[in-house]
Every structure is written in C-alpha cells, then in structure tokens.
Amino acid sequence: MDEIVKDFLIESSENLDRLDQELVKLESSPSSGELLASIFRTIHTIKGSCGFLGFNRLEKLAHAGESLLSQLRDGKVTLTAEITSGLLSMVDAVRQLLAVITTSGNDGNQDYTELIEHLSRLQQPGTGAGTSAAAVVGSPLNSVETASRTAIPDAVADPSKIGGVLLERGQVKEEDLASALQQQELGRKRIGEILIAQGAAKPEDVQAAQQTLESRNPDAPVETIRVGVTLLDRLMNLVGELVLARNQLLQFSSARHDVGFQAVSQRMNLIATELQEEVMKTRMQPIGNVWDKFPRTVRDLAITCGKDVRLEMEGQDTELDRTIIEAIKDPLTHLVRNCIDHGIESPEARKQAGKKSTGILKLRAFHEGGQVNIEVSDDGAGLNSDRIRKKAIERGLVSAQQAERMSDRDAYNMIFLAGFSTAEKVTNVSGRGVGMDVVKTNVAKIGGTVDIHSTPGKGTTVKIKIPLTLAIIPALMVTSGGERFAIPQVSLLELVRLEAGDGTKAIEMVHGSPVYRLRGRLLPLLYLNRELQLVDKASSAESGTNIVVVQADGREFGLVVEEITETEEIVVKPLGKQLKGISAYSGATIMGDGRAALILDILGLALRAQVISETRDTALNEKGKAKETTVRKDEGVPDRQTVLVVQVGKQGRMAIPLSLVARLEEFPASAIELAGSQEVTQYRGEIMPLIRLSQLVGEDSAAPAAGEDFRLPVVVYSEAGRRVGLVVDRIVDIADEKLVIQNPARQKGVLGSAVVQKRVTDMLDVPSVVREAIPGFADSSSARV
C-alpha cells in the first residue's frame, strides 16, 4: 500500500475517534460554534483527502455529512437527536469504509445511497423559511457529482484556513479564492502563494493572515512524532541494562577511594535514574485514551435501553503502562455496558423511587499506593443480594445453607463466577451470563483485583486495582537453599519470624503437612527449599524460621524461607522456552550484581504443592457434614487419625478429631453473654452457643465464670451451617497417631479412651455432646444415621 494511503488511514481513524466524542458533546451544547467548526474540519479533511486518493464512495459519503454539517454551522438547521444519530452513523460508515480500504486497498462496493439520502433529508428543516435557505446553499453542492470540485465552497468559508481569514477581512474576493483553491487541488501549492501569484491578494495581507491563523490556535498541541512501539520496548530494555550497569558501577566505586571516579559515578547514577523515569513515561498513556470512546458507547446504549444516562469521568489523566491499558479496555467496556443495562433503572422507575430521571454513570481513576484504582459506579437500583443467592442456588453454585451463611458482600462477589447472570431477561447488550467472570479473569491476568460494593436502591460500584506497570514490579527478595528468589509484592501479605527455639514448637503437623497457628488460624506451610528440591541448609530450629505469608487465588499459605533480604524494584524478563513448563516461576530478573534471579509464581507454586486445597478452615466449614460421616465411619478403627488434644477441667485430657474442628478461637470471658440459660458469644456476625466441656463431663471447671479478665480457648465445631463453641481449659497439642479406642462408653459424650502421645485420653463424641447440651441442634440434617 502507498505510504500516502497509510498515512491517510492512520490520520483518519484518529480523527474519527475524536469525532465520536465531539458529536456527543455537541448534543449537550449544540450552540458551540467551536465544536461544530472542529467537526466540520475533520469531515472536510477526510473528504478532501479521499477525493485526492480516488476513493469516490467514501468521498460521497463524507460529502453528504459535510453538507449537513455546513447547514448546522450556518444555523439553517438545528441539531436534533435524529441529526446526531445520522451523523454518528455516517461516522460509522466512514469507519467501515476505512476498514475496507485497509484490507483491500480500495473502498469496496458497499452501497451507502440510503444513508446519503437520509443525510440529505435531514438537511431539510421542517420550517419553510429554512428550506429555501438550505436549498440555495445546498443544491449546488448536491447536484455536483464529482466531488473534488465541491470542496471549494466549504473551504472558502473555513476560518481555520488562510483563505478563510483573507476572505473575512475582505482582502480577497470569493471567486478568486475559489479558483485558487481549484488550482491548489491540481498543483498542491500553498494557497497564499497561488493568490499572490494571481495578484488576487497582497503579500503582506497573506503574511498577516498567516500570523492571525497561528495566534488563533494558542493551545496547538506540542509537536509530536510517531515512534514504533517496538522501538520503545527496545529502549526500555536498554535502559534496564543501563540501570544494572549503573548498579555495578556504584558498587565498584564505593569499594575504591577515588574522589573523581566517585563524583562521575554519582552523576551517572542521577542521569540513569532520570533516563529510566523518562523512558518509563514514554510507555505510559492516560487512561482517558480508553475512556474517550465511552461517551459514544453510553449514548448509544442508553438510547437502545430506553434509559437516561449521564456519564461523568474523573481522573482521565491517570497514567498507566501501555500494555495494561490494552488489557483493561474490554473489561471496562463490559462494566460500563452492565451499568447501563442492569444498573441504572428506566426513567419512570427512577422517578418512582424518588430519584432524578437521569442516571449517573461515573468513571473514576486515581493512583494509590503504587497501584491504579479504577471505579465504575452507577446510582441505579443496586444489587439484590437475595436474588443473587437464589440464582446461585438455582445454578447449583452453592448449597442453600452456604447461601444463607454468606455475607452480602460475599454474595455480591458471586456475580464474578462463571455462568452467573442476575438479569431477569437476556438482552442483546448483556445478561447472557458471560462477562463478569471474564472481567475478573482479565484483570487478574495483569495482577489486578476486582471488588464490588452495592447499596440497594443507591447504586453499585465496581473497584478495580491494577499495578502501574508490568515491566517493573516491586518484589521481596528471599533466599532458600542458597539461591535468591523474588516474590512479587502483590502476592505478599505479611512476614512472620519465629525465633530460634520457638520454631519447632510453633510449627505443627496435620496429616504430615506442616501448619502454623497464625492468630488462631491454621496456616499451611510450604518449605521453599524442599518444594524446589534444593539442599536443606542449617536446620530452622537453630537460626529461627522465616515465614512469608502469601496469598494466591484468595487463599493464604506460608512460605518458609532461609532469609528475607529486602524489597526491590525488579525488571521482569521472560524465561526461555526450555523452562516455560515449570509452573513455579513466572520469569526472571537481573540483580544489582549482574546475576539472574528467578521470580516465583506463587499461584503455580501453591498448585504444584497442592497446598491451597488442603487444611483450609473454609473447607472444614463447608464440608462439615461430609466430614462428619467419614469420621463416624472411622470410629474405633485402629487407623491413623489426627486429633486435637485439649485439657478439660484440672486433669482431663480429651481428644477431638481435627476434621471436626472448624477453627480455634480465644474469647475474653467478658465476651460471653447469656441467652436464656445458654451461654453464647457473638461470632462472625451470629450468635454462637457455647458449651463448657468441663461441666458436661461432670468435672469442676477450672475456667473462671464469665465476666472476669481471662481468655477462654474455644474449639469451634460446625455442622450443617450452624456453629457451636466448645469451651476447653487449654489447647494442648495436635497429634497424628494410630488410635485404638478402648473401654467404650464409659461416660456420656465420650466414645472411649485411647492412648494419645503415650497418655490415656478420652475421645470426645462431639455430635452427641452438642445434642445433649442443645437439643435439636442442626436437626435439619436428617441424613444422620
């Protein structure tokens, strides 16, 4: 394809994007002459260029639009929604034609006669006075077939061109200008030169007009050039290398005591840092680049859905890396469509609800904590959590009990699950149950998170948090097995250090898997050196243990490493194909000393080690019933079991199968309240009954009565969605042993005794204890034998 055609295509498609926005803006302020002039200019440029390049079809279409615009500009027709729609469909048609030209090199054979006729009909205002005026100006334009000639009358009046300025001042005659323009089309000389050559204008007038023209565009954009994206990426890589070389140089210079050398390295340091920042900036684009197409989307959608929507945007200049901008384009569009289709109510419904008939859709972007926050919010009806629960049960995504237990916020986030849609009817805009899950996956792909907040009747806000850039990320450097690894900061939750001596005590084993009790919760642990099959260095008990608490896919686990060094900004580099298959790494980076270090892929690592599918308290909660049956089957069988050993009363040692333990908690005695004669406490927004095991088994309680300043250890048991707290005196240990239960049913609520950790221990029959204390507990579970 010709270079000139390529330029035309690039320029035109940019112009069209602007046109969309301007037309929508024009609708809200139809009297803005400036906007009209700009729209007119754009269409005129397209028309002029395609006449020159021989795209007649496109030219005719643009011409029809231009004629309508000139009527508008001259005030002969007033702008209506119909006209705006007509102009927008003309823009769409032009875009279509440009696409055809891009692929085939010519403007195809699509017939736009109807659209062109529609556009010329719109030029005829209903009032008689307007018609005649329109006819005078309009007819010569419409009657001329070959369009290159038709450019003249419009161009003559164009105040942004030198000819227009001269005309305004009466320094040139209209006929002279018209013929000069005709000559220009043929010879492509400057119009001023032609006019001077013809003697139609004085040279000094032309010069003055030129100056006026320049001063009319005081905010003309800073000069720009086009640069290929690959070149920018290459620059970015080179700067990355420069930064590494700089780091090495600095290390070198601090080791020497050469003042001159140090001064030079310092300067080099500053320059490199500044250069890095500037090059990073070249990859940054304002989020407005994506938002710019929304006014049009919103307008069209609102009309289709019969809604009244105003779009507000805040923080358009918030900058993001180019690659991220690309990645969030589709998710954002989807959210915007959803807001209009589902979020904002029809004008009538809004009035009934006592709201203004125009709904507000708000886009907001801002930087916070090294991340970019984007919010899409509407002031519509909000999400109906009950309907979501109902739908989720219908679709079999959760059980009725789970749905009941779910908080509203959890329920809202259900809409991000695949195959979920709460729309009562499927529209062609949205509601097919695909989308929100795609939004979430796409955002997660670039290391972002999505959260949804909603107030019934007030509206819904979707919050997206994404990193500024993918090329350079903050990471925590750790060592394991003598090697350095980087853990991306986004996966990081907290760091726990167990001092020497504490380590072995605090880390317990569940079914052979190590766990750590982090604030009463069991955190599965993963030894990085073992997982990566590295040499086990000094035993952790001697030097203390470092646990990096990380999250992947919403689950937490602890990564045991040898040493935690520092946080650093690292440049992410891809790994070669030979290593792509290893899910434990997401890439590599180069450290200050010039050596490579691997970046850990926390999710991949967790899946590899299967650490996040085990020993989770949520799993215990939700599968309480299933677990119960398996445990009942196991009773009395001399098999390996993991039990929680607790002290009840002064002496009593009791064991509870760990599979029945949902959580271990501690409550201050003051948190215990009375409901009737039953002791209860408030737990996770519900009232949880408490059973003092010591009283139940007929021993004196060592625990003081309620009200005193003492913390009670409580074992939380959950069955069929209901929870109960078993108050014990002390949590002793977790044991994993082969248990043989002897002397069955010596005591009520006890299955029998077994030897646990070389001591006789009573095996607690939790379900019967609970039913003894609270008759009818969770009796919906008729499945129990």
Added chain:
Amino acid sequence: MAASQQFCTFFLDGHFFGTPVPQVQEVIQYQTMTRVPLAPEVVSGLINLRGQIVSAIDLRKRLGLKDRPDGQLPMNVVVHTNEGAVSLLVDEIGDVIEVEEEMLESPPETLQGFAREVVRGVYKLSGKLLLALDIEKVVDIGDLGKPKSNREF
C-alpha cells in the same frame, strides 16, 4: 566448485563438533550461572547476557556424554534459534573452519544415544571428523523436560 560453508567448532569430551557460523551469535567466557531448581537436567542455569536472560544447555548432558571433570569451566556458545538466544556449554572452542558440502556424510550407525538425533551429519576432514549439530533439535528438549533428581551440587 562445490558449495562450502563456515563452521564454528568446539570440543566436547574429546569429540569435535561444529555448527554453521551464521547461527552463532557470540562466544563468551564462562559466566556465573543461576541454577533453576526443578528444571530439566540438561539446563545448567541462567546467564545474564547484557540484560537478556538466556538459558544455558550443557551440551555434554544433552548429548549423553559423561560429565565435565570438576574444576573445568565450560565456555558459552550463544546461538540464535527459533526460540530466541540459547547458550550451549562446551569444553573448549576450536577454529572457524571452511568445509565442503561434498565431505558430508550421514551419521554412522554406531553413533548412539541422544547424539544420533541431534547430529545432522559428519564432515570427513583430514585427520579428524567434524560432527555437525542440528541446533534446533539440540535446544528442543521436550522429551528431556523431566525435572532433575534431587541431588546436590
């Protein structure tokens, strides 16, 4: 006149190997490598080639030859491949030599192991044989992608 080609040559456990010069990006000294745990055994580690992360493949292991004696540092022959730059670890670098296509013969039947798959042919030079490697096959370690055993270095 028969077509001739320039070969970059190197030694591995006494054998003489070579690859066409246009495929070689550069030859560099031994570089400190970063080990990649869980990686296939033939991948010795990662090197930093002026800001680019390049995997280093131990050609001795790749060709099923015995391990390099302790203390002997390998050289890096960085080659272009369809999958980007890859470094091949060799014992020693030889000269760049010109070979005639007519001296090429298919690899002898006695050549065993992995070597047979990745040796494109043998050039009969005066006094010695040059084994021409098929670089694309050398770097395609699909079948060898098993994690290496848990062993100490």
